[in-house]
Amino acid sequence: MAVPVWPATLPQTPLRAGYSWSKGANVLNSKMDAGISKRRVRSKRAEVITVSYMLSGAQVDRLNQFFELELGWVGRFKYPISCDGKTVVDVRAVENNGEFFRYSPTEAYDLWNVSLTLEVYP
Numbered sequence: 249m250a251v252p253v254w255p256a257t258l259p260q261t262p263l264r265a266g267y268s269w270s271k272g273a274n275v276l277n278s279k280m281d282a283g284i285s286k287r288r289v290r291s292k293r294a295e296v297i298t299v300s301y302m303l304s305g306a307q308v309d310r311l312n313q314f315f316e317l318e319l320g321w322v323g324r325f326k327y328p329i330s331c332d333g334k335t336v337v338d339v340r341a342v343e344n345n346g347e348f349f350r351y352s353p354t355e356a357y358d359l360w361n362v363s364l365t366l367e368v369y370p
Contacts, residue, residue: 251338252318252325257310259301260328266300266363295368296342297329305358308351315341315348324369338369 349364
């Protein structure tokens, strides 16, 4: 089965405000009898991207449809990460307190600020 792709009808680049990308490793600290503790990398931690979009009501409906019908809420998908939309990585949405994304209304009619968190597959 082919991996679904972030819909072309949704913005291909997120808003600058609210964007973050974190990388890291799971580090194991071992106390020594004397001196500083020994540290070593146990494993690579998943990279996490937090993004926000300004979406119309129709785009919010499309986002819901994509996650519910095409991904079953938990599937992986191809997501554009560069400004030109040409660099694509496999990601999945991260659930935060039972929510996959958060909507907040804007001052403008039928515009929503939507934020979501994604884990990048290695």
